[in-house]
Amino acid sequence: MPAPPAPLTPSPSGRPGRVMLVDVDSCYAACERVFHPELEGVPLVVLSNNDGCVVARSSEAKALGIEMGVPWFKLKAWADRHGVVARSSNYELYGSISGRIMAILGEYTPAVEVYSIDEAFLRLPGSPAELTEMGRRIRRRVLHDLGVPVSVGIGATHTLAKLASHGAKHSPTLGHVADLDAYRPGQVDAILEATPVADLWGVGRRLDSRLASMGIRTARQLRDADPAVMRRRFNVTLARTILELRGTDCITIDDRDADRTGQIMFSRSFSTPVTDPTQMHQVLAIYAQQAATRLRHQHSVAAGLWVFASTSWYVSPVHQVSLAGRLPHPADDPVTIVKAACDLLLDRIEPGRRYVRAGISLLDLAPAGAQPMLDPFSPDPRLARLGALVDRVNAACGRGALGLGWAGITAPPDWQMRREMLSNRGTTHWAELATVTAT
């Protein structure tokens, strides 16, 4: 194992250090290749839940011109002819590999902001030469230990580090590591001039077209716009982006409590439409229990919930039912949550309609145990123990081993998610470990 990083010279700026973005190249495709080296060099796509559409592409698949978000059923015949391999998304595997990457990054600095499954921002002191070298070391280390390639972008702010990472991925000469501060001001201007404003972090399609109507098309033009004027005409987020492009740090990723999110959502499309309230009852029972499990996992309770079901966006008229409500008391147990979800939604479900998707969101989350129980209808303590019991049994015997009511049936319902090209969960399940054969 390489030696821990040497201490570096402190940065003269107010906040210590600059921002380094470490970001996995084609993350899901890279994870699929960890236990399947034969997929190296092969055009590979990973599909969304239900094997619906393309959510990740290897560089070979990108080179073939496969776009993000294309429905698989439209692509499949063409893809077969071009030797494209497809995989169902295996979030358990990706999550496990991501956790290992973040643990490695944590050895270089405690200042790690985990931004998504495949990206983290590090704050580090050091000269451009020192940080570039450290970026190269991190890349070698992750590649060596996990077999996953990462790119590294370095800049004074999060927005500039993102921009640098874009360059690190796309310019072959950089070796996947780029530091914007290694360039002279005139060169930085040229880089910003060559960057379409839509490529910036925080500028999406809508903003892009509004900016274009003002004649702002490049990152350089946006940087040179007046942040006060832009704040009035747009919003504070865009003003911050401008300041960040000028090197003033004003975006932070708040991960003080990274494991505790403010909202929990569980929603899925069905493999075949659900057409009657009895089936929808089963859907809600299973989805609500999934959401409740996540809730207990992060040691929170919910006070409110939101439930929806909808027919296909692609078949008019679209019928959508969506209702919010309160739980009788802040809760994390499946009985209370399933009942509340069914009470809200079920009598609004119209028999005969072809629902393709439903979901439940838990709202007003708070740490478990923090609420004073003044409510005369305080919950039955047995319910709290029930949730913990379900979790323990499912941890020991496998997910779905124990469920309540409709969620307890063992045969998979026919609307359940389709995942026909799923790889093994090689890092989290004994039964699915990779097999090595000596020849």
Added chain:
DNA sequence: TCTGGGGTCCTAGGACCC
């Protein structure tokens, strides 16, 4: 036949209070 699933932050506007 078959078109993803999470999240975050910000703003505007209404309800309500004094």
Added chain:
DNA sequence: TCTGGGGTCCTAGGACCC
């Protein structure tokens, strides 16, 4: 005819991200 004003909280919806 004239009929305050400022503050807070909540919610819905927009925009963006991966």
